[in-house]
Amino acid sequence: MTVAVVGASETTELGRIPHLSQMQLHADGAFNALADAGLSVSDIDGIATAGASPVDLTHYLGLEPHWIDGTSVGGCSFLIHVRHAVAAIEAGYCETVLITHGESGRSGVGRGGGGGGAASFASQFEMPYGPMGPTTLFGIGVLRYMKQYGMTHEQLASAAVAQREWAGMNPRAMYRDPITVDDVLASRVIAYPFHLLECCLVTDGGGALILTSAERAKDFPQPPVYILGTGESVESPMISQMADLTSSRNFRIAGGDAMKAAGVKHADVDHLMVYDAFAHLPIFGLEDLGFVERGEAGPFIEEGNTRPGGRLPLNTNGGGLSYTHTGMYGMFALQESVRQVRGQAPAQVDGANVSVCLGVGGMFSAGACIVFGKELP
Amino acid sequence: MSKEGLRPRYAPTPTPDTAHFWEGTRNHKLLLQRCTDCGTVYFPPRAFCPENGSSNIEVFEASGKAKLISYTINHRQHPSFESPYAIAIVQLDEGPMMMSNIVDCEQTPEALVLDMPLEVTFEKVSDEITVPLFRPVGEGS
Incomplete structure (x- = not known):
């Protein structure tokens, strides 16, 4: 063991402390x-x-x-x-x-x-001001992002359109019919600026993963999918207290640590999953992971870079917006990364050797990132 | 925004470290804390500076001036609000961000313009709790 305790103390008082929460x-x-x-x-x-x-x-x-x-x-x-x-x-x-x-x-x-x-x-x-869960709060920074970077409602909607295209290739996706930007913007407003089709599904479902040592992993029926790097962080229980409403500190820390540990550069990444409870999450994810510069993710998605045939396949199961979203969707993002690296996804990306999976917890309260690979370095 | 026939808005439970804030709003004062070591002004209230952990802090009354940073407009029904209504984040002139509602203002994207100047106003929820709300400067004052 190389770890030691270097500081230890109890609270100043013990017993009855009614003046402290x-x-x-x-x-x-x-x-x-x-x-x-x-x-x-x-x-x-x-x-x-x-x-x-x-x-x-x-x-x-x-x-x-x-x-x-x-x-x-x-x-x-x-x-x-x-x-x-x-x-x-x-x-x-x-x-x-x-x-x-x-x-x-x-x-x-x-x-x-x-x-x-x-x-x-x-x-x-926060509660006194009428929030009703993620639909009302998760996107509260989106208008600020739009003003800061000039992102349009059409670009935000294009995230949902791109993912529906992937969902169309996936028989297990809940929504598979193609949609257009106009369809998204014509859907009911849930919490401005979000329309119905920019909000995730609400479904039942689940999943599980089993991990073992890389050494043993070669002896199993399925091809091993190696964990190359990981990262995690938490920031605030209140979205109103995020350090920056247009970017997630958790995404930056978790993504940065995972990519660094994996020793992969952005150009090495073949496939990307970004937990998409709402349409702005892929936009924040692309920027906070450093795949594009700040403010460039809206145009990047609108231009088709994340669609089938694009240079960075993103949320290839259809995502929380079109595939499934039980509430804690992270398991499904992980499953799709594993399927892609195994070469077994319904909408398989050619040469998906390195997959990055970025997850969110709460409303930007937590973040975690896993880099998966077909080969060990 | 809390109209006839609607349930009063949620009234929080103060804790020892936030009690002064809620006592302040009850007296129509918006109180913030400042670290006397590094000058950081912060919110929500704590007995130490979240920048450096120092307990050398002071409470002071904020100007009540703010600007509109971002918001959503909820279109679903809420027992305490008349929909649609905006849930907003405002930045106080002293620096900290806080969630609130914008009153004396149409709850539309056209009326709720980002960076518009705001000033604090207060709404009594219960004998113990009064919440800070914000309205456009020059409106209804």
């Missing part, structure tokens, strides 16, 4: 441990916690993590975090991990603040 207890313990280690919050690049969401804690403390663990399986969760942190540090995912606990078990102040409870920041500072 649960999140404040997390923070108090964290700052005491940082002081014990002679570190500041900016030294922390990995975060693990249970009870609270690592997203809430990241935003609350002002962190910018490259590794997170929210394993929450009861009182031993923090031991598990230690074990995961050892693996993460040894793997080079991060250097300095903070693990926190805070619980207002007696006074019950701000309990449940991590999961959208009445005392959470999101409940206090």
